[in-house]
Amino acid sequence: MRNLTLSTAPTIKFDEKSGCQRVSFFDESIALNSKYLRLVWHNEDDVTLYITSGIEGNSKEREFKLSDIHLPYNGQVKPLCLTPFVITLLKVLNERVSTTPPTSSTSHKTITDFYHTCLKVIEYLALNGATSIKTSVKQTDAIINELSDGRTWYALLNTKQRFDEQYKGQSLLINGTGKTKNRCSFDLTELKKIIGTAQFNKSINDIPEEIISHLNVPSNLRTPYAYNGNATKVEYSVRYYFKAFQALNALFRNEALSSPVTNPDKLAKEISTLDPERTPTPSVDQVTILTKALFDVLRNKKIIGDLFNKARNLIEDPEFGSHLIANGLADFCSGQHTIALSGTDYHICGFKQLYKEDKDKFDALYKYHITLAGALKAFKGAAANLVLLFTGFRAEEVVGEYQGIHRNDYNYDENKQMTELSHYVSKDQVDDFIKRNITIGPIVGQILVKLDALNESCCNNYTETTSLFQNSLIGTNGGQGSMLELSANTATQNPMRYEFTRLNIDVPTPKQFRRYFAVMYFHQFDNPDIRALQQHYGHDSEEKTEIYVTDPDARQVGKSIQDVIPVKFIPTASQTEDTEFYKIFEDARSEKLLSLVQNALDIKSYGSFQRVVRAIYGKIHRDTVYSELNNDVKVKQAKDLAKHLEGKGYRVEVYDHGNCTNSEDIADFSEGKCTNKSTNEIEREHASGVFCQGCAYHDVQPQNIKNLVIQKEVLESKLSSDSIDDIFSGSALTPLEIEQTKGSINDLKKVISQYQEFE
Incomplete structure (x- = not known):
């Protein structure tokens, strides 16, 4: 049976005892993991495999039409589901979801890629005479050798020759109806059936020009099916080869045959023609220009929010039908309002989308226009990129529908100027996410507050657990017009990136933002700790984190940051001998000392230095109340x-x-806390808010006190945590650590109290 075409449908039953769907083809029986796989077989023309992925409670089922896959089989073109190959394919996918469960919202991409690679391997074997995996042994050396020679799947599968043989001018266009009657779609599935290939999975742009030129493709195809001539680029990377060898081994392993490739990873590295490339770190100039442009986009919040409030009032008015709502939306979305994208005014025309006649009309009126939903996408895109820049998080940790930031995942404390985030972080495995709490600066909180407020006006069913970046637009059936597609480049999917590209403003990828954050982290602290960055990124080793700041590209960017923002610049001996340089530094020192003196006199700082300043001032200016003086006199006396x-x-x-x-130069300088009594040298590297407490030469700003308070609160939260996850996690405190933490809290309480006791 295994060498013949299947002639009857399989028997499919659900085994309640094992919780599996049992699929039986004559002498073959497969127990599908029903948690992730479900096969529906109505007839040979309607066979669908459903694959579920995502976090429990937020999973999604995606369909794969097996009946649409056709292969060259025994000199004919046959549906995959009528060949023995379908049995092996089901086994392979079942093994995959059982050994590597698709437990994240993004893991469907990995398994989909694996599925398509398996289909191409099967197609090659069938094209070369095999009728099942067990009859494919002699073809394995050929496919390995041809891949090693750098041949693409398009060439391996003789696609152009088979197209010339099978295509006889069949119609591949589907005409639109109703409002889209002037548009048509390209039937990619039908072309694949004609050739008998599993290639060209995404769009018409996967098809090379030498085939497209024979199809008379019209220019008015509906997006995203329009052909742009940019055929998919093939890169002969290690990953490209590894995926092919991995699929080949899986197909043979599930038929109890030895793996054709002993070490797929090693062989892939040997034959790859591309050296592994590290993600480049963007320059400080690039990020500076982009950041300004992104913040400019956020200034459109009021106009976008006001227009959506008008839209909501129309849509939710019980006396308005769909016709009146459409007319009302058209009235205030007809170009009279504009938003600015990097200095270019875009007229808001249309609510969610424009039909051809409306688009033609607005094209004639305005050079640049955008729908209201597009304006919201631009705002979300700017907010997302800024959050990526100021956190260094992965894209899915910010904008993912499930692993991303939700409405109840952040808390911005305006008084403390801090943002608390509770978010998922990807651990060692891509699909392994854990949730954790972190505290970061105010900018991210300010951005999320703006986005949250705008979502209230724009979104449908906006609750505490709704994603800040992936949510439904108000309107009939909720609409999906505001879903953010961060990596897209088209005006419809990502208008912000599209406009920035037009203006030659580079937008780094999330990975590039992640590298820039690491370099900036090491620039802004005097004694940065690689372990702190490692924990922030969720890496399982310091070595992974070190790459972000030690490769040549990162070091070069770090140097440029120092040149542009020299806040930690320590002069060399030769530079201090430069009189002009020396004067600049002396002026900077004088200005900073003056600032500390003014803060002390205005009682805007704490600590012993403040008392010293006020005591000396009292001796020099007897019977004078500093606070009662006018500003000019205050400045002069300071x-x-x-x-x-x-x-x-x-x-x-x-x-x-x-x-x-x-x-x-101070007579009693040895009394300073950081003065080494044995060497009489000042060792500022030991300085900290706790260490310097009580030192006569230490000035303490209000932010320093806030930082100590936050540090104390973090320790207290760790000590009082009763979360079951914390108790049984590897990071749970030991009895010794508990006592040490209590001691640190008491020290901080004492220091904070003494700092705040000023006259």
Whole structure:
């Protein structure tokens, strides 16, 4: 039977005891993992395999039409589901979902890719005379050798020759009806049936020009089916070969045959013609230009929100029918309102989409126009890219419908100027996500607050658990017009990226943002810890994280950041001998000391240095109340006092521990907390809010106190956590760590209390 065409449908039963769907082809029986796979076989022309992926509770079932797949078989073109190959394919997919469960919202991409690769391997074997996997042994050396020679699947499968033999001018166009009667679609499935191939999976653009030129494809095809001539580029990477060898081995393994490729990864690396490329780190100039443009897009929030509020009032009015709603939307979406995208005014024309006659009309009126739904997409795109830039997260950790940021996943504290995020982070395996809480700066929180408020006006069924970036638009049946497609480049799918590309503004990929964040992280702290960045990124080793900041590209970008933002620049001996350079640094020191003095006199800082400043001021200006003076007098007296302190040896640095005013020119400098008593040298590398507490030369700003308070609260939350995940996780505190944490909390409480006791 295994060498013959299948003539009858299989028997499909659900085994309640095992929870599996049992599919029987004569002497073959397969127990499908019903959690992820479901086969529906109505007849030979209607066979569908459903594959489920996603987090439990947020999973999605996708269909794969097996009856649409046709193969060259015994000199004819046969449906896959009528050949023994379908049995092996089901076994392979069943093994795949059982050993590597598709448990994330993005894992469907991996299994879909694997499915299509298996089909191409099967097609090659069938094309070369095999009628099943068990009769394919002699073809394995040929496919390995041809792949090793750099031949593409298009060439391996003799696609052009088979097209010339099978295509006899059959119609491949589907005419539109109703409002789309002037448009037509290309029937890609029918072309694949004619040739008998499993290639060309995504769109007409997968088809090379040498075939397209024989099909008389019209120019008015409906998007996304319009042909642009950009045939899919084939890159002979390690991954390209590994996927082919992996599929070949899986097909043979599931028929109890030895694997044709002993070590797929090693062989793929040996024959690959492409060296592995690391994701480039964007330059500081590129990111600076982009960041300004992104924040400019966010300034459109009010006009977008106001128009959506008008739309909501129309749509939700019980007295309005669909005709009145459509007319009302057209009234205020006819170009009289504009949004700005990087300096270009776009007229808002249409609510969700424009039909051809409306588009032609607005094309004649305005050079640039966009739908209201498109304006919302542009806003979301800008917000998403900024969040990626300021967090370094992966794309799916921000914009994913399930693993991304939801409405109840963030909390922005305006007083503390901090953002708390609860989000999924991908661990070592791509499909392995865990949820964690982190605290970051204010910018991300401010962006998410704006997006959240806008979503309230724009979105349908907007709840606490709704994704901030993937949600349904208000309108009939909710609509999907606002779904963000971050990597798309078309004006319809991603208008922000489309406009920026037109203006030659580079938009880095999420991976590039991730690398830039790592480099900037190491630039902004005096003593950065690779382990902190490792934890933030969810890497399982420091080595993975180090790559982000140690490869030549990252180091070059780090140097350019230092050149543009020299906040941590430490001068060399030769530079300090430069009189002009020395003057610049001295002026910077003087300005910073003056700022510390003014904060102390205005009681805007804490600590012992503030008391020193106020005591000296009281001796110089007896019977004078500083707060009652006008601004000009305040500035003059503060400058005089700063010069007086400089004369006594007080000084600050624009790098290292910038809030220390100690220097070796002060008579009692050895009393400073960071002065090494044995060597009489000031060691600022030990400085911190806790270490310097009580030091007469230490100035403390309000933000320093806030940071200590946050640090204390984080420790308290760890100590008081009763989450079952925390208790049984590998990061649970030991009894010794609990006592150490309690001691740290008490130290912080004491320091915070003493800092806040100022006169």
